[in-house]
Amino acid sequence: MKHLTPHDPSPRALGFAMPPEWAGHAATWMSWPADDDLWFGQLEAVRTEYAQLAATIARFERVELLVRDEESERDARRRLASGPDSSLDIQFHRVPLDDVWIRDNGPIFVRNEQNELAFTNWKFNSWGEKFEWKNDDRVPEYVAAQLGMGHWDLSTVLEGGAIEVNGDGVALVTRSCLLTPTRNPHLSEQDYATLLGAYLGIDKLLWLDGGLENDHTDGHIDTITRFTDPQTIVTSVEHDPADANHAVMGHNLKQLREMQDGQQRPFRVVELPLPALRLEGEEGRLPPTYANFYIGNGFVVVPQYGDPNDQRALDVLTPLFPGREVIGLPSRAIIGGGGSFHCMTQQQPEGTVWSGEEVGVGA
Structure with missing residues (x-):
C-alpha cells in the first residue's frame, strides 16, 4: 500500500476518476454517534434514528461501521441486533472519532477502467475549525490500512459533501463553501x-453561489443540489419570499437552468421543495433538506422531518430513481446536529483494491 503525494503521478494521470454515487457499491462506511454534548442532550433519539438508517442500508449492502469506544460498540450492536434484520451485514471497527460526518472526513474513492479502486485523502478541518477534528482527519488512513489500498495524501482542505459528481466529468460545488x-x-x-x-477526474466544474441559511458547512452542495443521473439535477427551492432561503435557492435554480454539460447540452433540472416548517435548534435555525438523500445498491434513503412536504419530496424523487426503492426515514433528531443521511455515509465503490505499488515513488 502506497501513500502517494502531489509529487507522484496524479489519479487522472493513472486513469482514475471519482464514480457517481449510483454506481455499484462494495460497502457504505459510517461512524456511530457517541457524544451527547455534540447532540445537545439528544443522543438517545439520534441513535434511534441512526440505527434505522444503518439497518436499512445493511439490508442492501455491507456497512463498515466505525465505533469510537466500548460503549459505542455495545450500544450499536444492541440496537442493530434487536430489530427484524438481525443478520445484517455490518462490520465493526474500533477507531478514535470526534463526530459522525464521514462524508466529509472520510476517503473519497476513485476508480480506473480496469475496475481498480484507490482513494484520495484530503485534509479535514471541521468546516473551518468550527469543532474538534483531529481524530476524524485520521479516518482515511485507518481505511487504507484496513483495505491495503493505495491513496493520495493531500494538504488541501476538501469535504466530500462539498462536491457532487455526475460520473461524466462534471461536478457541482458552491462558492460559499470552497472559497471561505x-x-x-x-x-x-x-x-x-x-x-x-x-485528483477526481473532473473535466468541468460548475459553481453555485450559496447554500442554506445557518448551514455550518458554509453551504455544502449535498444539502441543496444533487445529480440523479448524468443529465438530471434535482435542486432545492423555497417558495416563500419571506424566507431567507428563497432568494439564494431561486438564484441557484436560474443558474442551473443556464448550465451545460461537457457536450454543451442543458441539464434536466427538477425542483425539490424544502421542508415547509422552520426548525429551530440550540444554535438557531436548522438546515433540514430532502436533498441530503443517499443512493445505494437498489435503494435511496431520504430524510423525513414530520413535515407537510415529506411525502411531496418522496413523490418528486421516486420517479428519478427507476429500479431503486426510495425509502423515507426519520431524521428529525439527526438534523439537530446540522446534517443528515448523505453527510453520515461514504460509499466504497465496487472494484479491486489498487495498492499503488505499481508507482515506483512514495513511502
Whole structure:
C-alpha cells in the first residue's frame, strides 16, 4: 500500500476518476454517534434514528461501521441486533472519532477502467475549525490500512459533501463553501478546477453561489443540489419570499437552468421543495433538506422531518430513481446536529483494491 503525494503521478494521470454515487457499491462506511454534548442532550433519539438508517442500508449492502469506544460498540450492536434484520451485514471497527460526518472526513474513492479502486485523502478541518477534528482527519488512513489500498495524501482542505459528481466529468460545488478563508484561502476557482481535475477526474466544474441559511458547512452542495443521473439535477427551492432561503435557492435554480454539460447540452433540472416548517435548534435555525438523500445498491434513503412536504419530496424523487426503492426515514433528531443521511455515509465503490505499488515513488 502506497501513500502517494502531489509529487507522484496524479489519479487522472493513472486513469482514475471519482464514480457517481449510483454506481455499484462494495460497502457504505459510517461512524456511530457517541457524544451527547455534540447532540445537545439528544443522543438517545439520534441513535434511534441512526440505527434505522444503518439497518436499512445493511439490508442492501455491507456497512463498515466505525465505533469510537466500548460503549459505542455495545450500544450499536444492541440496537442493530434487536430489530427484524438481525443478520445484517455490518462490520465493526474500533477507531478514535470526534463526530459522525464521514462524508466529509472520510476517503473519497476513485476508480480506473480496469475496475481498480484507490482513494484520495484530503485534509479535514471541521468546516473551518468550527469543532474538534483531529481524530476524524485520521479516518482515511485507518481505511487504507484496513483495505491495503493505495491513496493520495493531500494538504488541501476538501469535504466530500462539498462536491457532487455526475460520473461524466462534471461536478457541482458552491462558492460559499470552497472559497471561505478558513479552508484554502490561497486557492481560486481555477485552482480548484485544476486540483479536482487531477485528483477526481473532473473535466468541468460548475459553481453555485450559496447554500442554506445557518448551514455550518458554509453551504455544502449535498444539502441543496444533487445529480440523479448524468443529465438530471434535482435542486432545492423555497417558495416563500419571506424566507431567507428563497432568494439564494431561486438564484441557484436560474443558474442551473443556464448550465451545460461537457457536450454543451442543458441539464434536466427538477425542483425539490424544502421542508415547509422552520426548525429551530440550540444554535438557531436548522438546515433540514430532502436533498441530503443517499443512493445505494437498489435503494435511496431520504430524510423525513414530520413535515407537510415529506411525502411531496418522496413523490418528486421516486420517479428519478427507476429500479431503486426510495425509502423515507426519520431524521428529525439527526438534523439537530446540522446534517443528515448523505453527510453520515461514504460509499466504497465496487472494484479491486489498487495498492499503488505499481508507482515506483512514495513511502
